[in-house]
Amino acid sequence: MNDERERTSALRGRTVVSSTALHRLAARLVADTAGVRPAQVTVRLSDDRGALRATVSVPVSLAAAAPLSQQGERLRDALIRGMDRLAGRRVAAVDVRYAGVQRERRRVI
Amino acid sequence: MTSEGNVYRRVLRRETHASRTAPAVVVAAVLLLAILAGGGLTVWAGLDAGGRDLAGRVGAVLEDAVRNPVVLSVTAAVAALIGIVLLGLALSPGRRARRGRATGRAALLVDDGVLADAVAAAVAARCGLARRQVVVTMARRRADVRIRPISGVAVDEHGAKEAAVSALSALGFSAPPAVTILPQGVLS
Numbered sequence: 001m002n003d004e005r006e007r008t009s010a011l012r013g014r015t016v017v018s019s020t021a022l023h024r025l026a027a028r029l030v031a032d033t034a035g036v037r038p039a040q041v042t043v044r045l046s047d048d049r050g051a052l053r054a055t056v057s058v059p060v061s062l063a064a065a066a067p068l069s070q071q072g073e074r075l076r077d078a079l080i081r082g083m084d085r086l087a088g089r090r091v092a093a094v095d096v097r098y099a100g101v102q103r104e105r106r107r108v109i
Numbered sequence: 110m111t112s113e114g115n116v117y118r119r120v121l122r123r124e125t126h127a128s129r130t131a132p133a134v135v136v137a138a139v140l141l142l143a144i145l146a147g148g149g150l151t152v153w154a155g156l157d158a159g160g161r162d163l164a165g166r167v168g169a170v171l172e173d174a175v176r177n178p179v180v181l182s183v184t185a186a187v188a189a190l191i192g193i194v195l196l197g198l199a200l201s202p203g204r205r206a207r208r209g210r211a212t213g214r215a216a217l218l219v220d221d222g223v224l225a226d227a228v229a230a231a232v233a234a235r236c237g238l239a240r241r242q243v244v245v246t247m248a249r250r251r252a253d254v255r256i257r258p259i260s261g262v263a264v265d266e267h268g269a270k271e272a273a274v275s276a277l278s279a280l281g282f283s284a285p286p287a288v289t290i291l292p293q294g295v296l297s
Binding site: 016019045049083089 | 237238239258259260262263290292293295296297
């Protein structure tokens with residue numbers, strides 16, 4: 001009984017991250033990594049057998065020198081790591097779709 | 110135990126099992142009516158011409174019915190159905206979704222739904238989930254706990270089991286929980 005009380009007091013309340021917040025966070029992570037404005041990024045999150053699956057649509061930034069396949073890999077990595085670090089969510093898969101081109105590099109912070 | 114204990118045991122049994130009084134009364138009443146009608150008709154037919162007439166007509170109708178295979182088979186089917194229902198009522202344990210226990214001074218009778226709610230609340234609190242993500246149904250000797258996880262967040266299955274056990278034992282009941290984590294999660 002005593003043991004029980006200790007355990008519940010350690011877990012008082014719960015932290016909720018809303019779906020909107022998750023989408024915004026993911027869009028920001030992608031935008032920061034790709035060097036584009038967050039408004040140009042669309043992220044759709046869905047459930048993939050208990051884990052998250054992100055479908056990202058992002059414009060190609062001409063300021064970045066790396067080939068697209070490498071950029072995509074970087075995006076994937078950044079999103080998986082950022083979601084784990086900031087929201088505590090495991091992202092199992094990231095689908096990156098490049099759509100459109102952004103000419104100048106503008107960072108909005 | 111004292112006589113109090115016996116009373117408690119009887120009351121608990123009565124409250125946790127369905128009463129068969131209603132079907133028994135219905136069956137008895139129907140049989141009684143049929144016997145009375147048959148007897149009354151026989152007596153009336155023996156005393157009076159009108160009664161003999163009515164008895165003759167009833168007999169004709171019955172004879173027609175016996176000759177007609179459709180009426181016969183429908184009657185047989187209905188009778189079989191009633192028989193099966195009555196057999197089921199007589200032989201099934203007839204447990205209600207409640208469980209009871211008696212301590213030295215008090216008897217406790219709890220609806221399964223109440224226990225299930227208590228377990229679900231405890232599991233949700235332990236796993237940091239919303240209450241609606243946990244569904245608990247109480248089986249006879251088992252608590253089925255189904256958890257819909259948050260996408261990308263692992264569920265502490267062991268903790269959920271522990272929470273269910275402790276919630277039940279706090280109320281004085283024991284039903285080993287069977288925890289299922291649903292494959293499809295929700296975003297938040």
